[in-house]
Amino acid sequence: MKAQSANTTTPSDESSLQNNFIRQIIAEDVKTNKHGGKVVTRFPPEPNGYLHIGHAKSICLNFGIAAEQAGRQCYLRFDDTNPSKEDLEYVESIKTDVHWLGYDWGERLRHSSDYFEQLHEYAIALIKMGKAYVCSLTPEQIKEYRGTLREPGKNSPDRERSVAENLDLFERMKAGEFAEGTYVLRAKIDMASPNLNMRDPAIYRIKHLPHQMTGDKWCIYPMYDFTHCLSDAIEGISHSLCTLEFEDHRPLYDWVLDTLNTPCHPQQIEFARLSLNYTVMSKRKLQELVENQHVSGWDDPRMPTLSGIRRRGYTPEAIREFCDRIGITRKNTQIEMGVLENCIRTDLEAKTTRVMAVLKPLRVVIENYPADQVEQLDAPYHPTDASMGSRQIPFSRVLYIEQDDFRETPPKKFFRLAPGREVRLRYGYFITCQAVIKDENGEIVELRCSYDPETRGGSTPPDGRKVKGTLHWVSAPHTITAEVRLYDRLFNQADPGADGTDFKAALNPNSMEVLTYCQLEPSLANAQAGERYQFERLGYFCVDNVVSKEGALVFNRIVTLRDSWAKIEKAKG
């Protein structure tokens, strides 16, 4: 019996319940035949880092909307216009992550760099129209000339350069005659615009750097604002969905497309990026965590990166469901972790097999059970889904139970084992605690118990007596020893660093607890990397896909089960 780890649904099987403002706009546009009735979207990551769950929101939106249309057209476009920041390494990880989420771009894989030739021609067209000029101001001067939020900028002395001279200079920029920073091509718009993006923005800069895709072919590279809108137009994108901070860029996006003769004029629509509490989402901060070794890498199971979340054991279905639940708006919000956790619990509840594992073992000897006897007890893999089958679990005189399931002096409402108290061992027998054995330090090392043979399989005995607690357990001579890693939130503050301190000061020192002597039932012997299980009464766990080996299994805790006892205890303090 294998735990289910494959994707069982694909996004096309689901229809999003979301009726967000973007879908409404698109539905209306389709009705009025606005972009020729076509809907074409794109997901345009810059290959300069790993994707995180915030990107998943955008991926699900763009690919999700496309999937709802007959054409199903969504491009995966690497926005690679800055060779000093980007790397091929990231391209592969991004493709892996998008695929893992369940989306397929088919033939529509592109790079902005695919368009460098066309972009260059558009730039020349702009120059010829007198709408762009080569500026020789230094970066510092450009900044001075730009003005401030309240004061208008002033024109560059090069603003009225002749078309012929601009053409010549631009050609020589391209030919590599000039050093970086000496010249820049600027759009000629309005230095007095209240929108700083319109104050003659740079559209081409010199970078004597090879590009990961085009090699040494270019030493001038187009800027985002020039590249993005034209790339959208070249691909025939109908709706260009981006995050809120690009709102101020929309007038420039439209200016470029209105000024130049392009195949079409895509519509930019902005939505709020995702923010999750108790974590950070910016590439810079995530990178800092990796570089300073606060985590083991980009795929550390505590990271909000898609590779980390995947390694942790989250399913793509749960992530898609999460993206559906949080909605799409223009409001800056912070989503509670609990929403994500509920999504994965709901998904895993239905599809994981149940097994028993004791994380912090406490030895139990059943004194009235024959020393040489071993029984095989039948235990279903799922409480309500019989199709998952069952397995045999051994029962013997010496067992392990969870340390937390025994209290020498039980508090009120504690339904588990205590001296003189009887509990059920799940699918096993009722046992009663007869004695507590301690070591020289007073630590409890063993429990002496008796069992009731009439309760085999955990069933209620003929006299009908009830017990309040059911414990999970394993037979000591038959266990597999494994390592289990328990994760908690990465940060202690809901919004790390929001109080003005370094976000790293909010790091949770207890975000990972490694348990190396966990005792698992023998059916887990052949557990494979990536497989997910519910350890009964504890949570959902996934065999780690990096460090786990046959004979030396390592499990990651994906998420705990809801725990109303923990809630009661916490409430009492």
Next chain:
RNA sequence: UGGGGUAUAGCCAAGUGGUAAGGCAGCGGGUUUUGGUCUCGCCAUCCCAGGUUCGAAUCCUGGUACCCCAGCCA
């Protein structure tokens, strides 16, 4: 009186002049061989103040709070 945005429950989010969906969290009940699951119930008059209207979360006026913008980054 620089420009651009956003305000509906603890957290998200529908609502588009006709009397506040849904989810998460929380609280209470039932079922239960996981203190799990499942199930039933409870939980808001919409940032503030005026106005228009038979009727306003939706329209108007005036405020307030918060977010984004001065890279040759994306």
